[in-house]
Amino acid sequence: MTQNPRPTTTHRVAASDDLEVSAYLEIAREKGGQEARTDRPHPVQQESIVVVDFGSQYSRLIARRVRESKVYCEIIPHDAPWEAVADLNLKGVILSGGPASVYDDDAPLAPPWVYERDLPVLGICYGMQAMVHQLGGKVAPSSKREYGHAVLHQNRSDAPLFQGLPPSMPVWMSHGDRITEMPPGFSAIAFTDNSPIAVVGNDKGMLGIQFHPEVAHTPQGKAIIENFLLGVCGCKGLWTAGNFVSSAIERIREQVGEGQVICALSGGVDSAVAATLVHRAVGDQLTCIFVNNGLMRREEPERVRHTFEKYLSVNLVYAEATEYFLGALKGVVDPEQKRRVIGEEFIRVFEEEAARLGTVDFLAQGTLYPDVIESKTAESNVSAKIKTHHNVGGLPQRMRLSLVEPLRYLFKDEVREVGLELGLPEEMVYRQPFPGPGLAIRIIGEVTHDKLEVLRASDWIVMDEVKANGLYRDLWQSFAVLTDTHSVGVMGDFRTYEYVVAVRAVTSDDAMTADWARLPYDVLARISNRIANEVPGVNRVVYDITSKPPGTIEWE
Numbered sequence: 001m002t003q004n005p006r007p008t009t010t011h012r013v014a015a016s017d018d019l020e021v022s023a024y025l026e027i028a029r030e031k032g033g034q035e036a037r038t039d040r041p042h043p044v045q046q047e048s049i050v051v052v053d054f055g056s057q058y059s060r061l062i063a064r065r066v067r068e069s070k071v072y073c074e075i076i077p078h079d080a081p082w083e084a085v086a087d088l089n090l091k092g093v094i095l096s097g098g099p100a101s102v103y104d105d106d107a108p109l110a111p112p113w114v115y116e117r118d119l120p121v122l123g124i125c126y127g128m129q130a131m132v133h134q135l136g137g138k139v140a141p142s143s144k145r146e147y148g149h150a151v152l153h154q155n156r157s158d159a160p161l162f163q164g165l166p167p168s169m170p171v172w173m174s175h176g177d178r179i180t181e182m183p184p185g186f187s188a189i190a191f192t193d194n195s196p197i198a199v200v201g202n203d204k205g206m207l208g209i210q211f212h213p214e215v216a217h218t219p220q221g222k223a224i225i226e227n228f229l230l231g232v233c234g235c236k237g238l239w240t241a242g243n244f245v246s247s248a249i250e251r252i253r254e255q256v257g258e259g260q261v262i263c264a265l266s267g268g269v270d271s272a273v274a275a276t277l278v279h280r281a282v283g284d285q286l287t288c289i290f291v292n293n294g295l296m297r298r299e300e301p302e303r304v305r306h307t308f309e310k311y312l313s314v315n316l317v318y319a320e321a322t323e324y325f326l327g328a329l330k331g332v333v334d335p336e337q338k339r340r341v342i343g344e345e346f347i348r349v350f351e352e353e354a355a356r357l358g359t360v361d362f363l364a365q366g367t368l369y370p371d372v373i374e375s376k377t378a379e380s381n382v383s384a385k386i387k388t389h390h391n392v393g394g395l396p397q398r399m400r401l402s403l404v405e406p407l408r409y410l411f412k413d414e415v416r417e418v419g420l421e422l423g424l425p426e427e428m429v430y431r432q433p434f435p436g437p438g439l440a441i442r443i444i445g446e447v448t449h450d451k452l453e454v455l456r457a458s459d460w461i462v463m464d465e466v467k468a469n470g471l472y473r474d475l476w477q478s479f480a481v482l483t484d485t486h487s488v489g490v491m492g493d494f495r496t497y498e499y500v501v502a503v504r505a506v507t508s509d510d511a512m513t514a515d516w517a518r519l520p521y522d523v524l525a526r527i528s529n530r531i532a533n534e535v536p537g538v539n540r541v542v543y544d545i546t547s548k549p550p551g552t553i554e555w556e
Contacts, residue, residue: 046088046238046243046247047091047235047236048071048088048090049092049235050074050076050080050085050088050090051066051073051094051095052076052078052080052095052096052110053077053078054096054098055098055100056096056097056125058096058124059075059096059097060370060510060512061512062094062096062214063075064214064411064510064512065221066094066225067414068222069225070239071237072088072238072239074409078108078110078111079108079111080111081111081113091119091120091233091234092122092229093110093121094122094123094124095114095121095124095126095130096125097125097126097174097212098127101129101177102129102130102139102177103139109130109134110127110131115206118204120204120206121205121207122208123208123209124209124213124214125174125211125212127208128208129179129208131206132179132183132200132208135183136183137179137181137183139177141176142175142177145175145176146174146176146192146194146210147174148173150170150173150193150194150198151169152168152170152191152192153190154167154168154199155190156189160227160231161189161201161224161228161231162224162227164223164227165224166220171211172217172221173192173194173195174212175195178195178210179197179200182197186201186202186206187201187202188200189201192210195210197210198211205232207232209224241414241417242421245418245421248277248281248406249280250281251406252278252281252404252406255404258285259285259362260285260287260357260359260360261278261282261287261361262287262350262354262357262360262364262401263287263288264289264291264363264364264365265304265308265316267304267308268428269366269416269424270368270407270412271365271366272366272424272428273415273418273419273422273424274364274407275314276312277422278404280422284315286364287315287316287317288312288314288317289317290308291350292319292320292322293342293345294322295342295439295452296434296439297434297459297460298456298460305318307427311425311428319349321349324345326448328342329341329342329440329446332446332447335556338437338441338447342437343436343437350363351401354401362402362403362404363401364403364404364405365404366405366415367408368412369408372408372409412433412511416430430473432475433476439456441555442455442482442554442556443481444481444483444484444556450537451482454482454499454501454535454536454538455481455482455501458482458501458531459479461530461531461534462479462480462505462527462531463478465523465527466523469520471517471519471523474507475507475517476511478504478505478517479504480501480502480503481501481504481555482499482501486499487500487539487540498538499538499540500539500542501535501541501542502543502555503524503527503528503542504516505517505519506547506548506553508553514548514553516544516547519543524543
């Protein structure tokens with residue numbers, strides 16, 4: 001990347017502002033920046049569970065269910081050594097499901113420490129089979145596969161996993177193997193019509209269940225998970241927003257010391273919460289930097305400055321860098337390359353702004369746990385890389401600033417809870433997420449000034465109608481996409497050949513999965529009519545009805 005001086009204009013303002021942000025920079029540990037664990041809760045104040053990931057599509061969901069029970073949880077690869085979790089004050093282990101069979105030559109298995117540390121263990125589906133196999137039992141292909149609903153019947157009434165639950169209950173199955181011989185010391189606890197051994201356990205707190213309690217299709221699944229966490233593992237439910245705030249502030253102080261911090265601020269909940277935590281920890285040692293990269297929505301830079309000036313009493317530097325970012329993106333059409341270009345340019349701008357401030361040691365940012373998981377960093381190397389998040393994978397090889405990422409292990413809903421705990425206004429906390437690369441990944445193909453104006457006008461109409469109809473808080477995200485497709489149309493008896501705009505609206509809890517929103521037809525009709533009539537260059541509007549998976553929320 002060229003190192004020519006950037007045409008940035010910097011203005012120092014009194015404070016900060018409002019707007020939705022999903023961390024401007026998502027920084028990959030293997031590419032740059034020094035390791036910063038201010039995000040991991042202090043082991044003295046926490047109790048933890050780890051999910052050993054065997055490649056299950058539900059591993060993230062398991063972790064969310066544990067967090068919802070107010071117990072801290074992390075996902076680790078199946079080959080993680082004890083040293084990777086030694087500081088977590090573990091109370092138990094959950095073994096996830098997975099696509100393999102334990103009798104396959106290269107089947108993933110749990111690390112030996114899982115069974116050697118006298119910790120309670122809950123094996124789910126493949127996790128149950130792996131535990132049985134590793135402890136001396138036998139697993140074989142089943143003559144009857146079991147997918148979908150089943151009815152679980154308990155063999156005994158004193159099983160702690162089913163405390164307070166009925167003797168029979170509906171569960172969700174998804175497996176083709178079965179237990180044929182239990183390990184020494186284990187006994188059967190429950191069965192289904194197709195699985196004579198559907199739940200096993202021993203007197204050391206090792207339990208295996210063939211069904212999936214983490215999915216909504218198992219109605220009592222939440223209670224089963226809580227019974228394991230609270231009853232079997234003895235957890236106290238210490239994972240609360242209040243405890244997280246006090247722990248995060250303590251860790252930030254420990255890391256930063258007397259150093260100076262700059263924060264990648266965009267105005268949304270992620271960077272706003274990160275900035276507020278750092279400010280509570282080190283006060284005026286923090287300077288926030290808001291970079292106008294020219295890839296934001298209509299009036300967004302102005303709203304960001306206004307909101308942060310109103311709500312956050314921190315130093316704010318405003319850097320105008322629109323022309324440089326658009327210059328760097330000229331000719332770039334590949335979405336992964338767009339993310340890398342934007343991530344690298346952000347880091348360069350921050351480093352230059354830091355140089356103007358004097359000695360700066362740290363860069364704070366609002367990276368979240370789903371970003372880390374989806375970018376397949378070293379901390380989640382068993383999962384397939386879906387896309388590079390520009391603050392977790394799009395960084396230059398060398399970075400002069402150490403990273404402070406207090407939210408790196410939080411899901412989005414947890415960040416919002418922390419924001420409310422910190423006293424941030426609801427209008428900031430509940431802003432819909434906006435991608436760090438901005439409108440660049442909502443323009444298919446090359447990003448230009450003209451395309452940005454078409455997209456801004458279209459997106460403004462989408463948001464205006466969503467808010468006018470009271471739908472904003474019901475949706476995870478709602479926005480417009482400028483496709484690279486032109487279509488034939490008729491306007492005023494004349495033939496047109498203009499852009500197709502796609503409208504996207506989804507519902508979700510954490511962005512790991514999402515469903516397309518069933519917007520009322522009359523709302524869609526008004527959006528379509530207004531875009532076609534009010535936005536020059538557009539003659540067709542389509543609605544995206546793809547869920548995640550198989551699609552992603554953003555188009556690029």
